[in-house]
Amino acid sequence: METKKKISRNLKFLFKTKNKNTHTISFFDSNIFDQIDHFNPDIVNIHWIGNEFISLKQISKIKTPIIWTMHDMWLYTGAEHYTSDERFIYGYYKNNRDKLEKGFDINRWVWNRKKKYLNKNIKIISTSNWQHQNAKKSLLLKDRDVFKIPLPIDTSVWKPINKNNAKNLLGWKNDKIYFLFGFSDYARRNIKGLDIALNLFDKFNEANNDNCILNIFGEIDKKYISKKNINILGNINDQTKLRTIYSGSNLLLNPSRIESFGQIALEALACGLPILINQNTGTNDLILSDEMGYSLENEMNFNFNSLLKWFNQNCINNNQDFIHNKIKENFSYSKIANEYKELVNKIF
Known part of the structure; x- marks a missing residue:
């Protein structure tokens, strides 16, 4: 697991980009898939899967219904968790890559893997209006059902002191x-x-x-x-x-x-x-x-x-x-x- 994390966290050596946000490829398999298969739950609720928590290919093999709660932009972008460009809207192609980026186009590679492996039956939850609007603009999710439910907080712990x-x-x-x-x-x-x-x-x-x-x-x-x-x-x-x-x-x-x-x-x-x-x-x-x-x-x-x-x-x-x-x-x-x-x- 540590080796996979190190590789994932050092993707910057494969390409140069002005985007300093986290990049995740979700390429390496993990034993999480076997645990899901063993427990055979009624529903799997995916949240954040950075640090190679599970691979896209393994997610495509999960037989249980999946709800995916988005915590950032990663589900509908390339490898980046946040972006200010519009490739997620139009697609990650050779001709619309930022001219300042150099090396392997890892965002395009991951985006194509998402097209291949993300099951059409995955139910998607956005946590805000802003996220919902971006997801519905994206080429990957625009034709999917995207529901909106915000994130919770434990109000018995987080409460005012005078x-x-x-x-x-x-x-x-x-x-x-x-x-x-x-x-x-x-x-x-x-x-x-x-x-x-x-x-x-x-x-x-x-x-x-x-x-x-x-x-x-x-x-x-x-x-x-x-x-x-x-x-x-x-x-x-x-x-x-x-x-x-x-x-x-x-x-x-x-x-x-x-x-x-x-x-x-x-x-x-x-x-x-x-x-x-x-x-x-x-x-x-x-x-x-x-x-x-x-x-x-x-x-x-x-x-x-x-x-x-x-x-x-x-x-x-x-x-x-x-x-x-x-x-x-x-x-x-x-x-x-x-x-x-x-x-x-x-x-x-």
Whole structure:
């Protein structure tokens, strides 16, 4: 298994691309197929299969009905998990490859394998409107039934701590305004909108007389440690601590340029923290009321005064319980489980 992972993670040596996102080929067989065959389940629900979890060829041999829940764009693209070009819409051909890419066209190769091996009877679930629209535009899935069910969150774990209490637990100052930005892979900083977040923070800080703090968690280049009023929290594996950070913050800056759903945003909202996002992403589905978040229509040209007015109305003394209850009503485990049950009864 480790050898397969190493090969999969080093595909960059076979070709050159400006797309720094994960690439998966799903070429190597695994014993997962034998386990599925042994248990003989009524339904197989596939989620994310990176790191050569199972091969496309093996998936085509599964006799049990399959539901495939998409967590990114991989099911309808080539090898890449996210892309900003349009080959997934028109097909991966020799004449429409990015001219900056060199070497073996691994995306075209994987896309052709998907055409060959993906069973027409696989039922597909998108987790957001953005993802659903992309899937229906894609050449691979446009003629398939694609259903929409969002991802769930455990609202008994992800819930608010009183903001002042959370700040005291973290040693934060009550008279400061705290912004939060988080991601798991620094190489994807452009897609995750790190530059947008830093620009927005500078504007908020200037408007509030340098009284704002930006906390960044996850993998981040240390050169940003020296920027004024920015703290690097590093990777946070303690769920209770992360819940406390969400609860003590005033706004999550989550302006991803490409996002199929937005798990960090969902966690933040469950803890009563409003979010700021780019409008044309899957995260837009999470904003169910004005109190919950703000969508940027254009990252380069937006009305900051309008944004500042919204922020002052909703983020200084926001209603944590109201936001949490909205998430509980729409994204709790029980709610999403019932949606899956209804879908299974409908299609099988």
